[in-house]
């Protein structure tokens with residue numbers, strides 16, 4: 335009997351909303367880079383947005399993790415929003431950012447990404463009169479990918495100006511003319527551009543959004559402790575506490591991307607709903623299992639408050655920022671001194687840990703053929719340029735079009751100095767080999 339006679343055809347159909355979900359571009363590129371590394375190729379990986387191991391997890395946290403391995407019999411669920419001692423520690427921590435959130439106004443999630451997802455599920459559904467999510471391009475992938483999954487409609491992506499700042503008047507026009515707007519996502523310091531919104535811009539955005547008290551703001555502050563300019567930390571939550579959900583986490587703040595701990599804070603009534611969504615999905619982040627990294631972090635936090643090391647905890651975030659700033663300075667110096675990188679228009683990164691150069695000077699070019707049988711490669715788009723850099727310089731960079739801004743590349747500079755120097759030089763040499771393509 336032929337196999338297809340024996341095996342009934344699959345009749346299951348995946349949800350069209352889920353089917354159309356784009357894979358995370360950063361994680362997809364990480365897979366390519368990891369494969370290359372496994373096959374022995376030396377890769378200059380400026381792809382995925384994490385700093386570990388080059389800027390390591392703080393020692394105090396690692397020690398607490400090690401100590402937690404000795405704790406016995408902690409294997410229980412917590413209340414849906416998280417263990418109260420951790421919620422209290424986070425509540426205390428928010429005060430350092432000028433915000434007052436009681437423990438019951440916070441939900442602990444497995445990472446900031448998960449917190450954004452659950453906030454969207456809690457706030458919108460397609461049947462609500464207000465059901466559209468707005469973000470500003472270029473933007474972090476989740477802002478484009480999550481809304482279609484929770485509302486069936488694409489996110490409304492508004493352009494930014496030439497400094498990558500939201501255009502307040504465009505937002506104002508949209509809010510005045512479109513009564514379906516439910517959520518506006520603000521992200522400063524910004525991924526992928528590295529810009530930090532000035533306090534005055536945040537105040538202007540708040541002034542406009544504040545006229546629509548039914549509209550929520552998700553303020554993604556995953557990089558709030560990585561600001562290098564003199565611009566003081568400023569959050570839209572300071573202006574609109576009744577409209578804002580603040581999202582943050584330890585991924586970028588404590589160099590702990592894989593430990594999966596984030597949180598969302600906001601008005602109690604909405605937070606209660608998010609906690610319920612969370613309780614029906616992941617739940618219990620911060621269980622007291624000794625092998626659970628989240629518990630270990632909880633323990634670290636507890637130790638912090640018990641031994642009045644709270645200040646030292648902030649100190650570790652300041653040290654991480656210092657480490658990132660050193661790398662940012664090297665990256666900027668290389669971009670201003672290497673002859674071909676210099677040709678990219680670059681807005682200096684003032685926060686987070688990305689450069690987002692405009693690479694249009696290298697589009698519509700031709701790469702030399704690898705051998706005689708090989709046709710010269712024509713590079714028209716940022717995606718083609720990223721592929722060329724991977725092939726010719728073993729440099730991993732993420733095309734700007736993955737962040738809804740074509741003609742750019744995103745480079746994560748949270749790497750060691752040797753990788754930065756060698757990788758940027760390899761990139762410069764590869765760019766030098768491009769010649770104009772005849773149209």
Ligand SMILES: Cc1ncc(COP(=O)(O)O)c(C=O)c1O
Pocket residue numbers: 383444445446447448474521524525554556583585586591596
């Ligand atoms: C702006 C922003 N928000 C949220 C996240 C999500 O962080 P995590 O994947 O650790 O949950 C990221 C990750 O790169 C990010 O850049």
